[in-house]
Amino acid sequence: xxxxxxxxxxxxxxxxxxxxxxxxxxxxxxxxxxxxxxxxxxxxxxxxxxxxxxxxxxxxxxxxxxxxxxxxxxxxxxxxxxxxxxxxxxxxxxxxxxxxxxxxxxxxxxxxxxxxxxxxxxxxxxxxxxxxxxxxxxxxxxxxxxxxxxxxxxxxxxxxxxxxxxxxxxxxxxxxxxxxxxxxxxxxxxxxxxxxxxxxxxxxxxxxxxxxxxxxxxxxxxxxxxxxxxxxxxxxxxxxxxxxxxxxxxxxxxxxxxxxxxxxxxxxxxxxxxxxxxxxxxxxxxxxxxxxxxxxxxxxxxxxxxxxxxxxxxxxxxxxxxxxxxxxxxxxx
Amino acid sequence: xxxxxxxxxxxxxxxxxxxxxxxxxxxxxxxxxxxxxxxxxxxxxxxxxxxxxxxxxxxxxxxxxxxxxxxxxxxxxxxxxxxxxxxxxxxxxxxxxxxxxxxxxxxxxxxxxxxxxxxxxxxxxxxxxxxxxxxxxxxxxxxxxxxxxxxxxxxxxxxxxxxxxxxxxxxxxxxxxxxxxxxxxxxxxxxxxxxxxxxxxxxxxxxxxxxxxxxxxxxxxxxxxxxxxxxxxxxxxxxxxxxxxxxxxxxxxxxxxxxxxxxxxxxxxxxxxxxxxxxxxxxxxxxxxxxxxxxxxxxxxxxxxxxxxxxxxxxxxxxxxxxxxxxxxxxxx
DNA sequence: GCCCGGATGTGTATCGTTACAAATCGCTTC
DNA sequence: GAAGCGATTTGTAACGATACACATCCGGGC
Numbered sequence: 001x002x003x004x005x006x007x008x009x010x011x012x013x014x015x016x017x018x019x020x021x022x023x024x025x026x027x028x029x030x031x032x033x034x035x036x037x038x039x040x041x042x043x044x045x046x047x048x049x050x051x052x053x054x055x056x057x058x059x060x061x062x063x064x065x066x067x068x069x070x071x072x073x074x075x076x077x078x079x080x081x082x083x084x085x086x087x088x089x090x091x092x093x094x095x096x097x098x099x100x101x102x103x104x105x106x107x108x109x110x111x112x113x114x115x116x117x118x119x120x121x122x123x124x125x126x127x128x129x130x131x132x133x134x135x136x137x138x139x140x141x142x143x144x145x146x147x148x149x150x151x152x153x154x155x156x157x158x159x160x161x162x163x164x165x166x167x168x169x170x171x172x173x174x175x176x177x178x179x180x181x182x183x184x185x186x187x188x189x190x191x192x193x194x195x196x197x198x199x200x201x202x203x204x205x206x207x208x209x210x211x212x213x214x215x216x217x218x219x220x221x222x223x224x225x226x227x228x229x230x231x232x233x234x235x236x237x238x239x240x241x242x243x244x245x246x247x248x249x250x251x252x253x254x255x256x257x258x259x260x261x262x263x264x265x266x267x268x269x270x271x272x273x274x275x276x277x278x279x280x281x282x283x284x285x286x287x288x289x290x291x292x293x294x295x296x297x298x299x300x301x302x303x304x305x306x307x308x309x310x311x312x313x314x315x316x317x318x319x320x321x322x323x324x325x326x327x328x329x330x331x332x333x
Numbered sequence: 334x335x336x337x338x339x340x341x342x343x344x345x346x347x348x349x350x351x352x353x354x355x356x357x358x359x360x361x362x363x364x365x366x367x368x369x370x371x372x373x374x375x376x377x378x379x380x381x382x383x384x385x386x387x388x389x390x391x392x393x394x395x396x397x398x399x400x401x402x403x404x405x406x407x408x409x410x411x412x413x414x415x416x417x418x419x420x421x422x423x424x425x426x427x428x429x430x431x432x433x434x435x436x437x438x439x440x441x442x443x444x445x446x447x448x449x450x451x452x453x454x455x456x457x458x459x460x461x462x463x464x465x466x467x468x469x470x471x472x473x474x475x476x477x478x479x480x481x482x483x484x485x486x487x488x489x490x491x492x493x494x495x496x497x498x499x500x501x502x503x504x505x506x507x508x509x510x511x512x513x514x515x516x517x518x519x520x521x522x523x524x525x526x527x528x529x530x531x532x533x534x535x536x537x538x539x540x541x542x543x544x545x546x547x548x549x550x551x552x553x554x555x556x557x558x559x560x561x562x563x564x565x566x567x568x569x570x571x572x573x574x575x576x577x578x579x580x581x582x583x584x585x586x587x588x589x590x591x592x593x594x595x596x597x598x599x600x601x602x603x604x605x606x607x608x609x610x611x612x613x614x615x616x617x618x619x620x621x622x623x624x625x626x627x628x629x630x631x632x633x634x635x636x637x638x639x640x641x642x643x644x645x646x647x648x649x650x651x652x653x654x655x656x657x658x659x660x661x662x663x664x665x666x
Numbered sequence: 667g668c669c670c671g672g673a674t675g676t677g678t679a680t681c682g683t684t685a686c687a688a689a690t691c692g693c694t695t696c
Numbered sequence: 697g698a699a700g701c702g703a704t705t706t707g708t709a710a711c712g713a714t715a716c717a718c719a720t721c722c723g724g725g726c
Contacts, residue, residue: 001470003712014676019714027674049448050392051712053383054681069427070412070611072405079403082429093426094402096415115382137334223615256615278403282556282589284617336682347706352684360704384682387711 002043011039022047062305063116065095071221071249072277074122080298081120088306090117114138118305139308141301144191151317153304155297158324159191162290163198165326166272167244169288171206173332175242175270178203179214181229181254182246183221192217192246195274199244213238221246226253227260234261241269242332248273248280248289255283255331270332285330292324335376344372355380395638396449398428404554404582405610407455413631414453421639423450447471451638472641474634477524484650486637488630491657492524495623496531498659499605500577502621504539506665508575508603511536512547514562514587515579516554525550525579528607532577546571554579559586560593567594574602575665581606581613581622588616588664603665618663625657 004022008015013036020028021036028036039045053059064081066074082092093116116138123144142154170178180199183192196215203210216232218225226245230253233240245251251273255265265271265285273280276291300320308315337355341348346369353361354369361369372378386392397414399407415425426449449471456477475487503511513532516525529548536543549565551558559578563586566573578584584606588598598604598618606613609624633653641648 004714005712015712016676016714017674020675023714027672029674032674046447048387048712050383050386051681052714054381054387054683054711055713055715057681059383068412069402069415070405070408072403072408075403075405075408079401079429082402096412114379223611227615252612252615256617256619259617278556279585279612282560282585284589284592286589337684338682348682349684349706350704353705356684360702362704365704381682384711385684387681387713388683388685390711 002045003048004045007036007039007043007045010043011036058117059115060089061091061093061116062302063095063119064092064122065097065119066122067097069094069096072279073247073249073275076277077122077294077298080294081302084298084302088302090302090306117309120301120305139305141305141308143297143301153308153317154319155300155304156319156321157191157292157297158290158321159194160198160201162274162292162324163195163244164202165198165324166274166288166290167199167202168206169326169328169332170242170244170270170272171202171208173242173266173270176208177211177214177239178208178242178244179216179233179238179240180244180246181216181218181226181233181250184217184219186217195244195246211238214240218246218250221250223249223253223256226250227257228253230254230257230263231261234258234263243269243271245271245273248275248277248287251287251289251331252279252283255285255287266331266333272332276327280327280329283331285333288329288332289327290324291327293322296322335378336381337378340369340372340376340378343376344369391450392448393422394424394426394449395635396428396452397425397455398430398452399455400430402427402429405612406580406582406608409610410455410627410631413627414635417631417635421635423635423639450642453634453638472638474638474641476630476634486641486650487652488633488637489652489654490524490625490630491623491654492527493531493534495607495625495657496528496577497535498531498657499607499621499623500532500535501539502659502661502665503575503577503603503605504535504541506575506599506603509541510544510547510572511541511575511577512549512566512571512573513577513579514549514551514559514566514583517550517552519550528577528579544571547573551579551583554583556582556586556589559583560590561586563587563590563596564594567591567596576602576604578604578606581608581610581620584620584622584664585612585616588618588620599664599666605665609660613660613662616664618666621662621665622660623657624660626655629655 004015004018008018011018013032017028017032018036021033062085064078066078069075069078078092078094085092118139118141120141120143123142140152142152144157167178180196182196183190186192186196200210213236214233216229218229226249229250230243233243234257243254245254251271255271258265258269258271263269271287273287273289276289276294280287280289300322337348337351341351344351346365350361350365351369354366395418397411399411402408402411411425411427418425451472451474453474453476456475473485475485477490500511513529515529516523519525519529533543546569547566549562551562559582562583563576566576567590576587578587584604588604591598591602591604596602604620606620606622609622609627613620613622633655
C-alpha cells in the first residue's frame with residue numbers, strides 16, 4: 001500500500017509537501033496541490049492513521065462507554081453523541097462495558113484510554129469503588145448518577161426530581177397503591193437509590209404510606225425483568241394501581257407483563273417510565289415518561305469534554321444536572 | 334506519560350524484554366517478568382496503541398458499519414458482533430453510515446478503513462453504484478441484501494423466503510387483503526425489492542390478486558413512518574386484514590398506528606414483521622416476525638472476516654444465506 | 667542593481683513500539 | 697574442561713507521518 005513517500009515521489013515533491021496538502025496547510029501553490037492530489041488519486045493513497053496518531057500525539061477520537069449498546073437508551077444517546085462529536089471533527093468509538101461492570105470498566109479505563117483523546121463514561125452502576133479509576137489522566141466526563149468527590153466533570157440526570165415528578169403524576173391521576181420497579185443496588189449511591197428517593201419523597205409528601213411489598217428489585221434493567229416484576233405485582237394481590245419504573249425499557253416490560261395477566265393499562269394500573277426512549281412513543285398504550293433532555297445531555301457531554309481537551313489551565317471539575325419534563329401519554333391516561 | 338523505555342530503565346532490562354512481557358512471549362524468566370510488571374505498575378505505564386499499530390501493521394480492530402446505531406436491529410446485531418469478535422481477541426468499532434448513505438459509506442471505506450484490519454458492512458441500501466467501493470483492499474464482509482458480482486464475502490438474510498413465509502402465515506390465518514409496508518427502493522436490488530418479491534410470490538401462489546393500493550412505500554424505515562402508513566391504510570377503506578412489514582421497527586409503528594385508528598390487532602388486522610428484535614417480544618400485542626437467526630449472522634460475519642484476515646492464498650468470495658423461522662406471536666393470533 | 671519580506675518548498679529528527687537476528691547465559695554431556 | 701544446546705535477553709532498524717526550522721523563490725521598493 002502506497003505511503004506518503006510514494007506519493008511524494010510520484011508528484012515530484014517532498015513528503016512534507018504532501019503532508020501539507022493533506023493537512024490543508026496554507027502556502028501550497030494551487031498547481032502543486034493539484035499535482036499532489038492527482039498522485040494521491042492515482043496511487044490510491046490513504047493516510048496511515050496509526051502513524052499520524054503516533055506522531056501527532058492525538059487521535060481525534062473520543063470513547064463513549066456504555067453498559068450495553070443494544071439498550072435503546074444508550075443506543076439513542078450514542079447516536080446523539082456521535083452527531084455532536086462529528087460536528088466538532090471528532091470520531092466516537094462506542095465501548096461496551098457489559099454486565100460485568102467492575103472488571104470491564106477497569107479494563108477500558110486502564111488499557112484502552114490511550115486510544116482516545118477523551119472518554120465519556122455512561123456510568124450506570126458506577127460506584128465509589130470505582131473512584132480511583134477516575135483519577136486517570138485521560139480527560140473524562142461522567143454521565144449518570146452522582147459520584148461525589150470524583151475529580152471529573154459530571155453530568156447528572158434529574159434522577160430524584162424526575163422520579164418525584166413521575167410519582168406525583170401518578171398520584172395526581174388518582175393512584176394510591178404505587179409500586180416501584182427498580183434495580184437491586186438501592187443501598188449504595190446509584191440510579192436506583194436516587195430514583196427511589198424521588199419516589200419516596202413524593203409518597204411522603206402526599207401522606208401515602210410506603211409499602212415495602214410494592215418495591216420490586218431487578219437484577220438487570222431489561223424488559224424481561226420488567227415483565228416478570230409485573231407478574232409478581234399482579235399475582236401478589238397487593239392492589240397495585242400505579243407503577244413507577246426505573247427506566248422505559250423496564251416499563252415496557254411491565255406493560256407487557258400486566259397484559260399477560262389481563263390487567264388493563266391505564267384502566268386498572270397506570271405506568272410511568274424514565275428516559276423517553278423512542279419506543280415509548282409507539283407502545284400500546286404509549287408510555288408516560290420522564291424526558292431528561294437527551295439532546296442537552298449529549299451536547300453537554302461533548303462540549304465539556306472538548307473544552308477539557310482544548311485547554312487545561314484553570315479547569316475545575318463541575319457537576320451539571322440537566323432539566324427534564326414529564327411527557328404524559330396513554331399509560332397514565 | 335511513561336513509555337516502554339522508562340519501564341525498561343526502571344526494571345533494569347532492555348525495552349525488548351518489556352515488550353516481550355507485554356506480549357506474553359515465552360522465554361521470559363518468571364522473576365524478570367515480575368520485576369517488569371512491578372515497574373509497569375509503579376509507573377502507571379500504558380502501551381501506546383498508535384505506536385503498536387504502526388509497528389505491527391495491524392490494529393486488532395474490525396469496523397462494523399451500520400446505517401443507524403439506534404435502530405434496534407442494528408444495535409442488537411452490533412452487540413452480538415462485539416461479543417463474537419471479542420472472543421477472537423478483536424475489538425469492534427461501530428461506524429454510523431447515516432441517512433446520507435452514499436456519501437457516508439464512501440467516506441468510511443475510503444478514509445477510515447486503514448484503522449481496521451477488516452470491515453463488516455451492514456449494507457441496507459447498498460446499491461450497484463457502490464460496487465467499486467468494494468474493490469478496496471481491506472478485507473470486508475457484506476451483510477445484507479445481495480449485491481451481485483461483488484468480490485467480497487457476503488451474508489444474505491433470507492429476505493425473499495422469509496417474507497414469503499410471513500405472507501403465507503397471514504394467508505393461513507385467513508387474511509386475504511394483505512398490505513405490504515416497505516421501503517421506497519423497490520425498483521433496484523434492495524431489501525425492499527427482495528422482500529417484496531417474497532410477498533408477491535406468496536400471494537400469487539395462493540391465487541390472491543396483488544393490489545397496488547395495498548403497497549405503501551416509506552422514505553425511511555422508522556416506527557414513525559410505519560405509524561403513518563398504518564393511518565393511510567386504515568383511512569383508505571381498502572379493507573385491509575393483514576400487513577406484512579419490512580422490519581419489526583416499522584411493524585411496531587404500524588401496530589401503534591392501527592391503535593390510533595381504533596383498529597384491533599390481531600382482531601381486525603394481523604401484522605407480521607421481520608428481524609425478531611427484542612422489542613417484538615414485549616409489544617402489546619407481541620409481534621409475529623421472521624427470526625433470521627442473528628446469532629448465526631453475527632458468528633458467520635466475524636468468522637468469515639477473521640478467516641480472511643488469517644490467510645489469503647486460495648480465498649474465494651462466497652455468499653451465504655442464513656436460515657430463518659417464523660415466530661408466531663399475538664399479532665397474528 | 668540590491669535588499670527585503672512573504673509565499674513556497676524541503677531536510678532532519680523524532681513519536682513509541684515491535685520484528686528480526688544475533689548475543690549471552692546456564693546447564694548438560696562427553 | 698570444552699562443546700553444545702535450549703532458554704533468555706538485547707541491539708538495530710524500521711513502521712509512516714508530522715513539527716520545526718531552514719532554504720529558496722519571487723516581485724517590489726529604494
